[in-house]
């Protein structure tokens with residue numbers, strides 16, 4: 162890393178660490194991931210002037226997501242962070258204004274500069290291209306996926322609970338919520 166980049170990294174790392182509680186490997190990766198993603202989609206002030214231009218998809222419910230949340234200001238409750246929990250250290254950064262989007266994923270073959278057996282390796286010496294694979298992508302977003310008031314709300318024909326924002330499924334003439342439609346894989350069991 163050059164000096165200017167490292168100075169910026171150190172400050173962001175501290176901010177992400179404060180939000181998360183410590184500076185672990187995931188916070189380091191998430192900080193670098195955010196820097197790499199935002200740079201490529203042309204966003205420099207995600208929490209200020211650019212705050213209405215950015216949506217992020219994250220693919221894991223671990224430390225690196227906290228770093229991305231802290232540094233981009235994107236939040237699930239603001240509908241600017243979408244969590245797709247695939248258990249993968251990857252995130253997609255979308256510039257809504259230009260339409261430019263990139264997916265940043267950790268490389269399987271990534272090299273670490275510090276002792277890799279260490280519990281908390283230091284990735285600061287690892288070049289961005291060695292840390293991540295970065296791909297241009299297109300992300301189809303529906304009006305129902307964007308920030309703003311709920312566009313619609315319908316009841317599920319089976320459980321009666323309300324479904325917002327077009328997350329329902331039409332199945333054999335019935336409007337169903339996802340768990341009723343799938344009839345399995347619900348995260349809780351009624352006792």
Ligand SMILES: [Zn+2]
Pocket residue numbers: 181183185186187188224
């Ligand atoms: Zn952590």
Ligand SMILES: [Zn+2]
Pocket residue numbers: 317318319320321322337338339340341342
């Ligand atoms: Zn239902």
